[in-house]
Amino acid sequence: MHNDKLYLITDIPGYSPQISRLISMMNYARFTTIESVKGLSVDQLDFLIDSQSNSIGGLLLHFAAVEYAYQAATFEGRDLTEEELARWGAALNLGEEGRVQIKGNELSYYMEQLDAVRRTTLEWFQTVNDEWLYEEEPFWGDQPANYYFMWFHVFEDEINHRGQIRMIRKRCEVTG
Template sequence: MNHLDPNNILLITDIPGYTPQISRLMSMMNYARYSTLRAVEGLTTEQLDYKLDETSNSIGALLLHFAAVEVAYQLETFEHRDLNEEEMKIWGAALDLGEQGCTIKGNPLEYYVNILNEVRTKTYEVFKTKTDEWLYEEYPFWQERPANHYFMWYHVFEDEINHRGQIRWMKKRLPM
């Protein structure tokens, strides 16, 4: 089943193979991703690499950031651990952005979309094995405050929505 079916993208509903609450979470994640992909559709490598100034991130870096955040939350919620040294070599620049994020460039849109799809596919494969009760499991998180898996996965697409706003703002200012 294609989770980004544009005919059903506005439905927050059950998804076959997933529990009801995980289905609803996925429905929201799907819409966020659908909107992101529409926002970057047709951008060239040069447009994806463009930075407004020395302190800004490129659209390409932000797209890779979405994947890196999702990987970090896969590890946090599925394995209860942080990225290890080897994983940080792969995802660190995209996760932290800033000065490190400046190294993310020279890739066509398909590169970013493929990574986003690979990471999301893994998330959804594991979601098939989880229950609604798992979403509500709590443990100390940011500043040792209690959080549950539901919040953590909400934050994954909330972060994407936030940065998608940046992408739309930047896209209007592209010189090319």
């Protein structure tokens, strides 16, 4: 991600025009997420506001897990395997499972997961064109949705949870 193009929703070499614009938006969302977690310690990444909340680390891994799941669904037309669910399930589900399993990791661990999944997404996006974005499938209770919406949802979910991250960060700085 080149910061000199951060505020441009434009063509990106190697990608079709609409996919370029989608990636531009995904890049900005990820940049702001990374900015919101810079310098956090393991304790801050694991901090829970209460017994029902998610940690910042859990939410970061959730972003990677959601993107990974959408890779499988949209590019490969499949659900996650049992092996993939063993790796990503706690991050997809969050809640108690996430609170128990996602902790004790340095910020670099989460950044590596996010980066690895995003690199794969970018590779996949090079294999499709704008027409692919408009392919439709049943989604959320058999509602029609296209891949454009599904990939919009990937970063819309990140933006939504980033608000939680910012609130959690403020709370753990006050109590820490």
